[in-house]
Amino acid sequence: MLVVKRKCVAGLLIAALLWAACGIGLLGMWNSRAAMAGIAPIMRGHSGFSNVSLMFNVDWGEEHLAAILDILKEKGAHVTFFPTGSWAEKNPGILTRMVVEGHEVGNHGAVHSHVETMSKENLQRLIRSGEERIFLACGARPSRLFAPPYGEWNDQTVAYAVEMGYHTVLWTVDTMDWRLPPPEAVWKRALAGAVPGALILLHPTEPTASALPLIIDGLREKGYTLTTVSDVVAGGSR
Numbered sequence: 001m002l003v004v005k006r007k008c009v010a011g012l013l014i015a016a017l018l019w020a021a022c023g024i025g026l027l028g029m030w031n032s033r034a035a036m037a038g039i040a041p042i043m044r045g046h047s048g049f050s051n052v053s054l055m056f057n058v059d060w061g062e063e064h065l066a067a068i069l070d071i072l073k074e075k076g077a078h079v080t081f082f083p084t085g086s087w088a089e090k091n092p093g094i095l096t097r098m099v100v101e102g103h104e105v106g107n108h109g110a111v112h113s114h115v116e117t118m119s120k121e122n123l124q125r126l127i128r129s130g131e132e133r134i135f136l137a138c139g140a141r142p143s144r145l146f147a148p149p150y151g152e153w154n155d156q157t158v159a160y161a162v163e164m165g166y167h168t169v170l171w172t173v174d175t176m177d178w179r180l181p182p183p184e185a186v187w188k189r190a191l192a193g194a195v196p197g198a199l200i201l202l203h204p205t206e207p208t209a210s211a212l213p214l215i216i217d218g219l220r221e222k223g224y225t226l227t228t229v230s231d232v233v234a235g236g237s238r
Helices: 002-023 034-035 064-074 085-088 094-098 120-138 153-163 184-190 206-221 231-234
Strands: 052-058 081-083 199-202
Touching: 052 064, 052 094, 052 206, 052 231, 064 120, 064 206, 085 094, 085 120, 094 120, 120 153, 184 199, 184 206, 199 206
Parallel strands: 052 081, 052 199
Antiparallel strands: none
């Protein structure tokens, strides 16, 4: 009985030490952003700051991007664009303008492909090729943010991206602008879903260009600061 009691006491002491270590973050099991990034995509940035980000996935719609960039410049707003590598190759001038005007450029993959069932080799090739094509098109490498086409992901795809130093990014608010609704529907969805740290998904469409001034003004009236995805995730601002 004495031996059993000693083993029980030892077990309880070990358990208590492990619990305390977790509580203060020594094991990084509860409070580590890096650990969480390894098992799930980023769907919202830091909620402790009044920052939000407009993020544009770009694989088409170049005919609307000049107007969108003009509005962003006039409003003094910076956003994050996620172009595919194939789009970047075809539109180096627009991509270069994004970079020159201070916008963040992420990685939407080499082409707009379904990734959920991709092997590790194919997914990492998709990301790597997207990065290289963006670099060749504008002379700047994208940030280490991967917006998967179609918003597809699973634990494996996120882990494969992390191995390459990339965080997978989805969104907090989907404006559904790719369905080409009236501009009013786009800006109402954007504003209704805004919360601290929100990532607001947009695409280069005509309704989006029309709604963009109202989105920017409306978010600022609500007290939000518009900045890039990287800044929103980190909790900082430009």
